[in-house]
Amino acid sequence: MTVLAPVLRSEWAKIRSVRSLLVALSAAFVATVGVTVLVHATVGRSEADNADFEPVHSSYFGLNFGHIAAVCFGVMAVAGEYTGGGIRLSLAAVPRRGAFWAGKLLVLGAVALPVGLATGFGCFLGAQALLGEYGVGLGTPGALQSAVGCGVYLALLTVFSAGVAAVVRSQVGALSVLTPVVFLISPVFAGVSGIGDVVAFLPDRAGQQILHPVPEGPLGAWSGMGVMALWTALAAAAGWWSLSRRDA
């Protein structure tokens, strides 16, 4: 850790000194909680009358919009190094690329996790408060797990996106790979029989299983999160490979 400490300090300074990164990070919280609150304040109680209404999972409706901000945060933090050739100076300062990459991912995850947890608890508590008599408490089976899981999900999604960005080395490139996966393929094909079981193993679908008190499909709450963690490890390894093998 003593070897990594200067890298961690430097990487944290990089994040807090770029306004767009702070905006993206805040947007993950604001958009997710905001949409959830807005929906529950307006149609929440009328929806709650439906027989198949499930108050826990319903809390995270805003994540469908907010998680793209976590993707942007991860992508921008890495791709920003490649705009203007800053990566050369960064690697001249920290030539051990493994330490550089580990430090960057640790800081990104460590910054995204508390924001993710705040988002998770904000969504759940906000939604339940607005549901009034239909609302449930954190003691409900799966409730606490879902709020914590939302935080872990956003942290892993950030690191996953950072890994993809290190391979693609461009903001536009990385977002054009990640946005369709998160916004189109997963939601659209999730309901299609046959493909649905495969789509369930995509990083976002798998990680979001934890938001259901009773998971749907082939993956459970934590096994789903495990699959997402594997995707994240894969992306981090691919990013490391790209960073260590290619000339800067």
Add this chain to the structure above:
Amino acid sequence: MTSIDIRELTKAYGPVRALDRLTVTVRPGRVTGFLGPNGAGKSTTLRVVLGLDRPTSGAALVDGRPYASFAEPLRHVGAVLDAAAAHPARTARDHLLTLALSNRIPVRRVEEVLEETGLAAAARRRVRTFSLGMRQRLGLAAALLGDPPVLMLDEPTNGLDPEGIVHLRRLTRRLADEGRTVLISSHLMTEMAQTADHLVVLGRGRLLADAPLKDFIGKHASLEDAYFSLTDSSAEFTHQEGTSS
């Protein structure tokens, strides 16, 4: 003292050899001018020394060690590769701060190098608002941050105003007089003639000359004449001869 040792260095990009078994030692206590036509391999050499590009074969050592083996390399080598190498949304001060933190360099050095390069007044401005000359100054500030015994500057006069050029000339002279190793690549012959004590000239990735400035100019009228008589045969793009003669 600290030298840069380049030994049998070859860097191939596919069939193209950017560096072809280059061997040269850049010694301390003098300003070494690094000359050569576009594509001669100057920037590639600097990138390999900094561990940014992997050599196909051979080695580049600083103080007898590969650059990547230094735990805090900014305290050993300061380099300006491209003037604009900073995140455009970061302020000059924050840019230097991220570098200082990564190498355990005291934060007060940030203010010192901003002062030294004439950027103190612009310290809180975002890099995207900087002119090319200001970016050069910022690059130089980053290179000086760790008070390193070795400095490598790639085209540092690019975009500098006359005042900046004179300042840089005095600074590099002072750094060399303090016993540091100073390597400056440039295309500006008149500037080199005023700045350098020693010259290393590359052509097509090979060493063409490694000599004191005076010896290099020799019987030629100027550094420019001496340079062209050496490099004409190795230029990447040769111009068409006129018909006047």
